[in-house]
Amino acid sequence: MSKDGESGRYVYCIIKAQEEKISFGNIGFQGKEVYTTKYKEFSPVLSDIIFKKFDVEDEEDVKTHSNVINEVMKEHSVIPVAYGMVFKNKKLVEMSMKYGYKAMKKAMKIVDNRVELGVKVILPKDFDRNEQKLDQCKSEFTERLKQVSFDSKNLILFSERLLMNASFLVEADKVQTFSDEVEQLRSKYDSFKFQYSGPWSPYNFVDIHILSKQKGGFR
Amino acid sequence: MLILDDLLLRALGVSVPGLDFVSTLELLENLAYKELYNPENIKNQIKENQMLYEFGEISKYEFEDTKSRLIEQLKFIERFEEMNLSVRADILT
Numbered sequence: 001m002s003k004d005g006e007s008g009r010y011v012y013c014i015i016k017a018q019e020e021k022i023s024f025g026n027i028g029f030q031g032k033e034v035y036t037t038k039y040k041e042f043s044p045v046l047s048d049i050i051f052k053k054f055d056v057e058d059e060e061d062v063k064t065h066s067n068v069i070n071e072v073m074k075e076h077s078v079i080p081v082a083y084g085m086v087f088k089n090k091k092l093v094e095m096s097m098k099y100g101y102k103a104m105k106k107a108m109k110i111v112d113n114r115v116e117l118g119v120k121v122i123l124p125k126d127f128d129r130n131e132q133k134l135d136q137c138k139s140e141f142t143e144r145l146k147q148v149s150f151d152s153k154n155l156i157l158f159s160e161r162l163l164m165n166a167s168f169l170v171e172a173d174k175v176q177t178f179s180d181e182v183e184q185l186r187s188k189y190d191s192f193k194f195q196y197s198g199p200w201s202p203y204n205f206v207d208i209h210i211l212s213k214q215k216g217g218f219r
Numbered sequence: 220m221l222i223l224d225d226l227l228l229r230a231l232g233v234s235v236p237g238l239d240f241v242s243t244l245e246l247l248e249n250l251a252y253k254e255l256y257n258p259e260n261i262k263n264q265i266k267e268n269q270m271l272y273e274f275g276e277i278s279k280y281e282f283e284d285t286k287s288r289l290i291e292q293l294k295f296i297e298r299f300e301e302m303n304l305s306v307r308a309d310i311l312t
Contacts, residue, residue: 057290120270122270122274125276156263158262158263158266158267158270159263159266159267159270161267161270161271162270193274195270195273195274
């Protein structure tokens with residue numbers, strides 16, 4: 001990859017597009033234009049950049065990365081790329097597209113016309129835990145939400161207060177149905193706190209690693 | 220110069236109760252360190268802090284305060300791991 005001060009191409013995500021080039025405006029890092037190039041039916045969404053270290057703690061940069069993806073998602077299904085992926089030149093981007101082509105085809109089948117939605121349920125402070133009852137609630141949440149989604153992933157329960165932390169892959173035209181289901185659960189279990197978020201690009205359902213020694217590579 | 224240490228004795232199949240006890244204490248100390256300085260634990264606490272703020276259970280001040288403390292801890296652990304300070308080097312052998 002690139003060194004500090006060198007120029008490179010920052011890749012935000014991959015979309016499917018017919019056009020040779022689509023411009024999303026000057027919304028990229030360092031105010032640069034976000035545009036697409038083409039590899040077969042796929043188009044990496046990128047911007048030119050003077051290379052620097054991308055730190056996950058840099059909230060502004062993380063925000064820029066997600067803003068671009070949100071903008072692209074308004075019109076396209078996206079295969080997300082990990083935050084901080086900079087390629088030295090266009091040729092390396094093309095090479096990674098070539099090596100990742102099969103995986104991208106597979107991933108696009110999964111994410112096309114679908115979005116990721118997140119649901120967290122937390123228990124009230126000083127909640128009197130009854131593990132059996134909590135397991136029942138959790139099963140009910142999961143089952144009901146699974147019925148209105150294409151796929152789901154349980155994520156880390158990083159706090160003892162968390163009863164559920166899951167991501168759901170939902171058909172774009174069924175988001176309202178999913179939201180209604182969440183609302184019904186929220187009304188039924190009004191002592192629990194719900195956090196319903198999205199739509200996100202489907203990070204939890206696509207995991208492609210290309211041209212990287214470690215898992216932090218192109219994915 | 221040959222220094223007989225607990226590892227060599229153990230390799231020879233010799234068990235010295237005093238040394239074994241020290242070795243067990245070191246093992247326990249290492250486990251305690253690993254638990255205390257586990258970056259995953261700190262990352263989970265950072266996420267929990269964010270979640271409690273988003274749910275309105277803590278103030279912005281508490282959130283920022285806890286966040287900067289946890290990030291400092293995480294950086295310290297990462298430096299600690301890079302330097303490999305928990306590994307003892309026998310410089311006399």
